[in-house]
Amino acid sequence: MLCGSSGDAESNGPGRLLDMHAAVWVHCNCSLWSHDVYETLDGTLVGSKRHINSMKHTGFCAVCARPGATVACFLPSCGQSFHLICARKQGMCFLENKTTYCKHHCPRHLLGTMIHDLSIKRRICCERNEIKQVARMLKEDEPENYFIRIGSLLVNNIGHLLPQHVQTFKFNTDVNIYPVGFKSTRFYWSYRNLHQRCQYHCSIEECSGEPLFKVKVVEHGEENVTFESNTCTGAWKDILDHLVELRRRHGLAHLFRQYITGEDLFGLNEPAIRKVIESLPGVELMTNVQMRYGKSSIYVLPLAVNPSGCVRTEPKSRTFFKRFPSASHNFNAGGSSEKSTWMGSGEFSITQYMKQFTATKSQRYRSLRTEWRNNVYLRRSNIQGLGLFAARELEQFTMVIEYIGEIIRNEIAEIREKVYEQQNRGVYMFRLDENKVVDATMAGGPARYINHSCDPNCFTEVVATEKGEKIIIIAKRKIRSGEELSYDYKFNFEDEKSKIPCLCGAAKCMKWMN
Known part of the structure; x- marks a missing residue:
């Protein structure tokens, strides 16, 4: 799709073909060494489809002048792009940190990290839903x-x-x-x-x-x-x-x-x-159907063809919709509760959220109990310690994972917090309501590793199920595969001596978590 050659190519060149879509293929090295594409721990090439679609008719090669050149020189003032085949012929430098430089601009101190064999023998695939x-x-x-x-x-x-x-x-x-x-x-x-x-x-x-x-x-x-x-x-x-x-x-x-x-x-x-x-x-x-996966935007029908040729000549039909009552309370890690008008800057309304959850939340929770392993994976965080990352693309308002732990009373939570601090343990507690706290410090799931952010991509909500109230982490917006999950801890404000610094690095960072 990029270099123009067909079939599997030399392993030390473009490499084998990877499936992007029906009848759409790309060579693995052509995609891997593209400027805006990166590889996750499981071998998924993130951003390959978006970048390749934008470059297949642009990005003209500095050697053959054909479009589809995605291997760029990392020197900002150079601006040359090449097909991978042309880059190899021109002596381009491919480095271990996945940066590429043309033969005129490769830094001398990085020549020792240069890769001479581009063969890929590990599992690798293009990101796709x-x-x-x-x-x-x-x-x-x-x-x-x-x-x-x-x-x-x-x-x-x-x-x-x-x-x-x-x-x-x-x-x-x-x-x-x-x-x-x-x-x-x-x-x-x-x-x-x-x-x-x-x-x-x-x-x-x-x-x-x-x-x-x-x-x-x-x-x-x-x-x-x-x-x-x-x-x-x-x-x-x-x-x-x-x-x-x-x-x-x-x-x-x-x-x-x-x-x-x-x-x-x-x-x-x-x-x-x-x-x-x-x-x-x-x-x-269809309010009488028990949804297994819930409404999403996976399949959208094309616009209908009007028999008369003009929409204004068509008879108007009544549109039925279901009006939802006001939402329940959201409870957060800081112990405070607030009405769900939303946690954050008001980028979306409660109406949008309720439309997405046409299937009852308890039904979606039943599906979440078996599917959460496909949603997340654990690795080193860019914010602090370990973090939880999206294993696949998550649509807005998707139930991602449940915050699991031992449900205890407030009095027990205060005692345990002091004990954990004396033992120099990390404290993972989440307030369920005014009287109960979920303690995930010693017996919890991976949701406890989700870090705080002042501009989060998730929010939390207490969902009533057949087995009681559950704390669910929900996608606040569309989340890309490989993106770190975060939500706003919303700690209570403290004095200067008890301030906890925030390391989220967001543009809207408040510098302090409390």
Whole structure:
């Protein structure tokens, strides 16, 4: 995509190809040595997509004069950029600290750190949001050219939900959503020929205002047969019945069909597909659906084409929305509580936040309990000590992690704080309400390592769940992969003798945490 050469290249040159998107590839060294790209501990190249997209039509090479030159000389007054192949031919200096200089400007005291072999034998990949990538591929202008393959499942079209589908509540149950136009292909055992597989083309259509589920059986040497039903499992009922009987006649292991649902065979329960479906416009109005992942901006439908050609000639329809009550209190590490008008500078309103949490917070908390490990990782902080970092791109208002610890009373917290200070331990306590404190010093999770910042990218909120109140760290804005997480501790103000210096380094830093 940058150097213009095709296929895997020499390992001591551009290197092997890395997948950025469908039919979009880039050589690993072309991306790694780009000016604004850096590598995380897990081998992810952060910023590669953004930087490469901005440079593929600009950044002309000083040697061949073609665009896509991303390897720049780090001397500000030089300003020359090269393709990696051209840079190697020109004798460019590649240093261990990942800086590059042209042959005229490389500092002599850094020549000892020069890298002569650019071969990469470790795991490395481009930063990407796989769920968004799935959604984008399903939105391509020619979707028939792309298929999402998940094991024995091919997904051709994610479908859509119109206002009439949402308002009737006939296109969803309490646990599933059925978008009209959804198409998939399942490779599964044939119910007519033993030990053979065939294709089952699954689709969801609309018939008389209700969903119609179709399964078309395509098998070599056999006539195509279509099964229809008004339920997802019903469309597969006859197929599974025939398959159970076929296996019984030949003495094969029994197929427990009661544990096989139509939604599973259609592919509606695949996590990647489910996340895209839950991001479809209109899903937030299905108040009777138990969301697994919650509303997000993963999939956005293109603008509708007006039949009359002008939006002002179209009939106006009423837009329904749900009005939320005022939010609950936020409690912070300093022990004070305040109304959620927001923690910080008022960059977003409570209305935006409540719209994002269409799925109840308790539902999102249940998902968080199993998914938090995919959100964060621990490493040395740029602020102080250890810190918690985003392991993937986090959308605004995403529940990131729970602050876990032992729940104790105020009196016990005061005693323990003195004991910890005498033992020269770090104190990790978080006030839950006026009477209870969460002590994570001796028994806590990684959330205790999140550092303070005067301009944080997260905030905290107490969420009521079936098991009591929980402290949740929530993304205040969109957070890039590899970015350190932080929130405002909001300590009470103290006198000069008890001041704690702030090391966050933010532009809005107050210099003191209390």
